[in-house]
Amino acid sequence: MPVKTLTIDGKPVSAVEGQTVLEAAQDAGISIPTLCHLDGVSDVGACRLCLVEVAGVSRLLPACVTKVTEEMEVRTESERLKRYRRMILELLFAERNHVCAVCVSNGRCELQNLAVAQGMDHVRFAYRFPPYEVDITHRMFGMDHNRCVLCSRCVRVCWFIEGAATKNVAGRGADARIITDLSQPWGESETCTSCGKCVQACPTGAKFHKGSTVAEMERDRSRLEYIVTAREKKQWIV
Amino acid sequence: MDRLTFATVWLGGCSGCHMSFLDLDEWLVDLADMVEIVYSPIIDRKEYPENVAVCLIEGAVANEDNLEQVKLIRARTRLLISFGDCAVTGNVTAMRNPLRTAEPVLQRAYLDTANLRPRIPQARGIVPPLLDQVLPVHEVVPVDYFLPGCPPPADRIRTLLRDVIAGKGSLLSGENIRFG
Amino acid sequence: MDLADLLEIKEKELRTRKPIRLRCCLAAGCVSSNGQAVKESLDKAVQEAGLADEVEVRQVGCMRLCCEGPLVAVDPAGILYQKVAPEDAASIVAALKGGETQVKRGDLNHPFFTKQMSIVLENSGEIDPERIESYIAADGYQALNDALVEMKPKEVIDAILQSGLRGRGGAGYPTGLKWATVAKMQGSKKYVICNADEGDPGAFMDRSVLESDPHRLLEGMAIAAYAVGADQGFIYVRAEYPLAISRLHTAIKQAKQHGLLGSGVLEAAFTFNVEIRIGAGAFVCGEETALMASIEGERGTPRPRPPFPAERGLYAGPTLINNVETLANVPSIVRKGADWFAGIGTEKSKGTKVFALAGKITNTGLIEVPMGTSLRTIVEEMGAGAPDGNQVKAVQTGGPSGGCLPASQLDTPVDYESLQQLGSIMGSGGMIVMDQTTNMVDVARFFMEFCMDESCGKCTPCRAGTVQLHALLDRILRRQATARDLELLEELCDLVKHTSLCGLGQTAPNPVLSTLRFFRNEYLELLQPEIGAPAAFGTPPKPDVNPTG
Numbered sequence: 001m002p003v004k005t006l007t008i009d010g011k012p013v014s015a016v017e018g019q020t021v022l023e024a025a026q027d028a029g030i031s032i033p034t035l036c037h038l039d040g041v042s043d044v045g046a047c048r049l050c051l052v053e054v055a056g057v058s059r060l061l062p063a064c065v066t067k068v069t070e071e072m073e074v075r076t077e078s079e080r081l082k083r084y085r086r087m088i089l090e091l092l093f094a095e096r097n098h099v100c101a102v103c104v105s106n107g108r109c110e111l112q113n114l115a116v117a118q119g120m121d122h123v124r125f126a127y128r129f130p131p132y133e134v135d136i137t138h139r140m141f142g143m144d145h146n147r148c149v150l151c152s153r154c155v156r157v158c159w160f161i162e163g164a165a166t167k168n169v170a171g172r173g174a175d176a177r178i179i180t181d182l183s184q185p186w187g188e189s190e191t192c193t194s195c196g197k198c199v200q201a202c203p204t205g206a207k208f209h210k211g212s213t214v215a216e217m218e219r220d221r222s223r224l225e226y227i228v229t230a231r232e233k234k235q236w237i238v
Numbered sequence: 239m240d241r242l243t244f245a246t247v248w249l250g251g252c253s254g255c256h257m258s259f260l261d262l263d264e265w266l267v268d269l270a271d272m273v274e275i276v277y278s279p280i281i282d283r284k285e286y287p288e289n290v291a292v293c294l295i296e297g298a299v300a301n302e303d304n305l306e307q308v309k310l311i312r313a314r315t316r317l318l319i320s321f322g323d324c325a326v327t328g329n330v331t332a333m334r335n336p337l338r339t340a341e342p343v344l345q346r347a348y349l350d351t352a353n354l355r356p357r358i359p360q361a362r363g364i365v366p367p368l369l370d371q372v373l374p375v376h377e378v379v380p381v382d383y384f385l386p387g388c389p390p391p392a393d394r395i396r397t398l399l400r401d402v403i404a405g406k407g408s409l410l411s412g413e414n415i416r417f418g
Numbered sequence: 419m420d421l422a423d424l425l426e427i428k429e430k431e432l433r434t435r436k437p438i439r440l441r442c443c444l445a446a447g448c449v450s451s452n453g454q455a456v457k458e459s460l461d462k463a464v465q466e467a468g469l470a471d472e473v474e475v476r477q478v479g480c481m482r483l484c485c486e487g488p489l490v491a492v493d494p495a496g497i498l499y500q501k502v503a504p505e506d507a508a509s510i511v512a513a514l515k516g517g518e519t520q521v522k523r524g525d526l527n528h529p530f531f532t533k534q535m536s537i538v539l540e541n542s543g544e545i546d547p548e549r550i551e552s553y554i555a556a557d558g559y560q561a562l563n564d565a566l567v568e569m570k571p572k573e574v575i576d577a578i579l580q581s582g583l584r585g586r587g588g589a590g591y592p593t594g595l596k597w598a599t600v601a602k603m604q605g606s607k608k609y610v611i612c613n614a615d616e617g618d619p620g621a622f623m624d625r626s627v628l629e630s631d632p633h634r635l636l637e638g639m640a641i642a643a644y645a646v647g648a649d650q651g652f653i654y655v656r657a658e659y660p661l662a663i664s665r666l667h668t669a670i671k672q673a674k675q676h677g678l679l680g681s682g683v684l685e686a687a688f689t690f691n692v693e694i695r696i697g698a699g700a701f702v703c704g705e706e707t708a709l710m711a712s713i714e715g716e717r718g719t720p721r722p723r724p725p726f727p728a729e730r731g732l733y734a735g736p737t738l739i740n741n742v743e744t745l746a747n748v749p750s751i752v753r754k755g756a757d758w759f760a761g762i763g764t765e766k767s768k769g770t771k772v773f774a775l776a777g778k779i780t781n782t783g784l785i786e787v788p789m790g791t792s793l794r795t796i797v798e799e800m801g802a803g804a805p806d807g808n809q810v811k812a813v814q815t816g817g818p819s820g821g822c823l824p825a826s827q828l829d830t831p832v833d834y835e836s837l838q839q840l841g842s843i844m845g846s847g848g849m850i851v852m853d854q855t856t857n858m859v860d861v862a863r864f865f866m867e868f869c870m871d872e873s874c875g876k877c878t879p880c881r882a883g884t885v886q887l888h889a890l891l892d893r894i895l896r897r898q899a900t901a902r903d904l905e906l907l908e909e910l911c912d913l914v915k916h917t918s919l920c921g922l923g924q925t926a927p928n929p930v931l932s933t934l935r936f937f938r939n940e941y942l943e944l945l946q947p948e949i950g951a952p953a954a955f956g957t958p959p960k961p962d963v964n965p966t967g
Contacts, residue, residue: 045722046877048917060916065722087913091882093327100418101323101330101388112417121384121415122326124906125886126377126893129335146336150875169717169875172700174885176875215418289952312949379949380902 006072015068022050022063025076032076033085033114035092036151037064038201040228041160047151049085049114052076060084086118094125095174096132097146098204104217105205111149112204130174137187140210141199143178148206150176154198161227166192178206200224242291242403244273246280246321247311250300250331250372254389255322256280259294261392272403288314292402294321294385294395298331299373303366312379317402321395323388323417325375330388332372340368383408386417419677420685421563424554431555436474438514439493440464443543445480445629446622446661447783452504453488459507460490467511479630481543482534485782486524491543498524529799530781535762537770538746539786542630547665550672553633559678561752565641566686569752574645575601578748580756582768587613587704587741588819588845589921590767590834596738599728600646603736608648610639611713611732611739614655614662615697615704618817619868620776621848624742626784627772628655628662631746632669636692638745640683641752643690646738651692654709657699666694701872705920706731706739708874719874720920741846743772763789767833767844777814777850778804787832794828797851808853812936816845818865818872819925821932822858841932843925858937859944863891865929873922880923883914887930894941900948904941908934 002017008025015024020043025032035047045062052063055073063076075081092098092111100106114120132145150169155178158167166189170179180186199207200219208217230236248256256279262269276287286307293315299305312318323329334343349356359365375381385398385408394414401409442448442457460475467473481489486500490510499510500522509519526532536542545552553559565574579594600608612635616624627635639651655663670692673679681689695713702708703718710732712718731737747769751759763769767789773796776782780802787796793813797803804810812822815832821842823830830836834844852861870884890907893899911927911934918924934941 044876045919048878048919051917062722083909084913084917087910088878088917091878091886094886095882097333097336099327099329099333100416102333103418106418116413116416119411119415121386121410122320122374122376122381124376125910126889127328127332127335127374128885128889129332129371131336131338149878150881152876171875172702173870173873173875173881176881309949313952316951318951380951382951 004068004070004072006068006070006074008074009076017068019068020064021052021061021066021068021072021074024068025063025074030076032063033117034064035110035114035149035203036153038153038156038224040224040232041153041156041201044152044156047149048088051081051084053078053081082118086120089115089118089120090123090125092149093120093123094127096128096130096148102214103147103205104208104212104214105147106215108215108218109205110203128174135180135186136210137185138189138192138194138210139187140194141186141196142208142210143180143186144206144208145177146206147204148178149204150178151203152178153201153203154178154207157197157201157224161224161231162193162195162197164191164193164195167198197224197227241272241274243276243287243289245275245277245286245290245293245311245315247277247286247293247295247297247307248279249295249297249304249308249325249375251297251322251324252330253279253296255294255296255324255387258322258387258389258392259395262396263392265392265396269399286311286314290315292317292319292399294319295325295375296321298324298328299369299375299378300331301366301368305369305378308375308378317382318375318379319383319385319398319402319408320375320381321385322390323386326384326386327417328372328374332374335371339370344368383410384415385410386415388418421560421567424559424563427551427554428557431551436472438469438473438495440473440475440510441478441481441491441493441543442475443479443481443487443489444477445626446659447480447484448487448489449661451487455504456488456490456502456507459504460510463507463511466508467515469511469514473511473514476546477548478544479542479547480539480626480784482539482784483524483530483781484784485780486522489524496526498526500524528802529795530783530785530802533791533795533800534786535770535788536786537750537759537762538627538634538743538772539630539784540750541634542626542784545631547630547632548668550633550669550676550678553631557753558633558749559637559684561749562637562640562644562678563684565644565752566684566688571601571645571647574641574752577751577756578645581751581759582763582766583744583747583751583759584767584834585741586743586747586771586846588816588843590844593740593744596728596740597642597645599726600648600736600738603729605736607650607733607735608646609732609735609737610643610646610648610651611706611709611737612639612651612653612742612745613704613706613709613739614653614659614742615709616659616742616846617656617701617704617872618819618846618848619865620774620850621817621846622774623772623784623847625659625662626774627742627746628659629665632662632665633673634746634749635666635742636669636673636679638748639692640679640690641748642738642740642745644688646736648738649689649691651690652695652713652732653692654695654697654703654713656697663694663696670694700874701868702874702920702922705922707920709739710737719876720922722919743847764831764833766835771832771844771847773832773847773849775801775849775851778808778810778853778856779851780805789833790831792828793823793830793832796832796849797828801851804851804853808855810851811854811856812852812858812861814842814850814852814861814929815848816843816925816928817848818868819843819921819928820845820848821928822852822861822936823932824936827936841928841935843928857895858933858940859891859895862930862933863888863895866891866926869922869926873926877917877919877923879914880918880920880926883910883918883923884926886910887914887927891930894944897944897946899944900946902948904945
């Protein structure tokens, strides 16, 4: 397997050809903020939080879908990136109704954690306050669209890990939303296997176990990793 | 050293942030050495005074009285600090905003659920009408510093006030800026 | 079908041509102003006058001066009748034989016509778009024959490279380079896609080409397919263009019947099939990766590039995607030579460009001009300026991805680089003229609303950023914004431009940025004073350390 040598934030890093900048950075212990990325499912480069600077490239590149190249010089931190990341988070917070104080994921939310990490102490944009519903028709799970960031992780685990293809995205732009089957109540879905992978995959409090109240929603990502490892390595190991 | 003029204000919120402020316990004594509290729900003064150096403002802008007050406060205050999630984000106070107007909230609170003389209280000059949309403070006037949290824990308040009183501005970072 | 057959069709077509010809525009513009009825009544009038042996009434495509339609041209007399009503038919026919007619005649010596140069539109308004013979009579499919019989694929690519042709869809990427990349890719199944998902507000260049000369596009696609080694083509056209779709269907059927598409094209060892795919109304499907996803039956959202379509495109095969106008240039380049084409235009922008002139301008319609023609020539001379004595204030090019140039920049030559330098883009060719009654902040909001509605919703900056940009512009227009909001607007433009996933988001701030650049005062005039801290206090201390954990 050909090896590529590159630098990330000045640190020499070796990576295997075909690896992404994000993977190479994670292997080297350098953290890059992500939201739509989830280990084990294909990347879509949608949230734009993992944008990095690469020497000689005028555009910013999403680390999750950019493959490493020989002698690549990557910068994951700069004033400009910091500014952009903070602003992307502000956009996400203003887009729907994220009320941390009453959220099932308070304290364990990736969006909330990102805001902390990126120094976002307030949102300069006007909150949109869109009216969204909560779908609690499923026996075990709920979906609160108010808290959805449209990362599509639930859709991808549903399609590519579970293979049920129950979840999808419908609508365009600000009207885009996660749907079940052909936009019907989750509880009426005949394709949903109730595996719960989408709930495990959700970064915010949008998908939750019914019965969990404020700050109670704990996710166990190792359950996803277990299956991904089994699929990739053909072994049932944790 | 002259003590700084200091105010705290309670707009559309649950007063939990003020409770947390009182949780500063014995540090309140230290604080009293540094600032003079010129206006606050915990002291008896009816009108917000001129020339306030630092003001903590709890709660969102939810009614017409809040709206007027916040403008007055801004015009009379050097450093305005959004105190707690309702002031910073709208938070729980703003959870009625997706309903678009105040009407459904009043309907629910004073008519649907009332069993004795259901009516929406209306008294100009006494009961301030609700705004259709609840606003975080900085959407109305410029805010200098932000102190998130629902409520912000006492030590977070202390950290901020120490730096602000020392003239360093807000240096809150990390867990100290967590919402919720 | 071979060259001899082509020439025979051409010869027969010319031989049977009647001495007097009435050309009736039946492209969408004139159809919508009752052009079909005009043609029918002309047909009838010719019959009634007993002139059927001498006079031919022919449906043709766009004759360009759309605002004066329905248009009828008379050959060989060289007359253009404007705003023709069905009742005018008898007098027009009578006028052919020395009678009188009161129907308004266009001035063919007006710069609108004389300053045009036709390559892409050379057959537009001349031939019958629904008859392949009509196209063949105008030397149609000879370029394809030249390519298949006399040129190796590489020679075709070299010719396109040498011609200097650049993509007419907006970005201006060198077409030959794109072809060369696809040609080099290994892969048994390659595709050629024509992007006919023209969606910019006010743009109708591609529609006109499709409606007026569909075979030209098919020929261009076939040549491209031969050059890159593809055997399957798709035309992705928006559902809002029913006439174009119908004419394309007719053209594809005729071309197959004549052995110009299908297997063994022109008796050469070359197979090429073309299918039409109809878009469902999403602007973003004009973005190439979203377009391919849509053809595959997926949700039409863009994906990050690389991989570029040339490496991994439709159904994971190497794919060439060109815009309608780009491909429509190809037959002429092959037939007349790369040097001929490279001799037109400017140093870096070769050939001609078709523009759809719209907005506050006297002559609304379609023009094709050599690259490098100044905006002033287009707007003031050809378009005859703003109507009703108003002043031209700005010209918007490039649709929602472009920018507004002020009247002071009218001497800008129309080429890729000059427009880009001024913060606009060539774009696909929409040109919207505004007069002094137009508020530029309102214009920016209009385009932002368009982008907001058309954002696919996949990436955050475009999905949520356009919403906030629109909200900020709206706030400014409602006179509720302060300097803080303007600052935020500019910061957000920077974000959306540099972090969005695809071209839609990356260019969405352009109308704001260009109006801010040239019409900043109009923004400032709308701002309100901020309620600040008392002046006596001065500015509050700002932390010298950035609050990051």
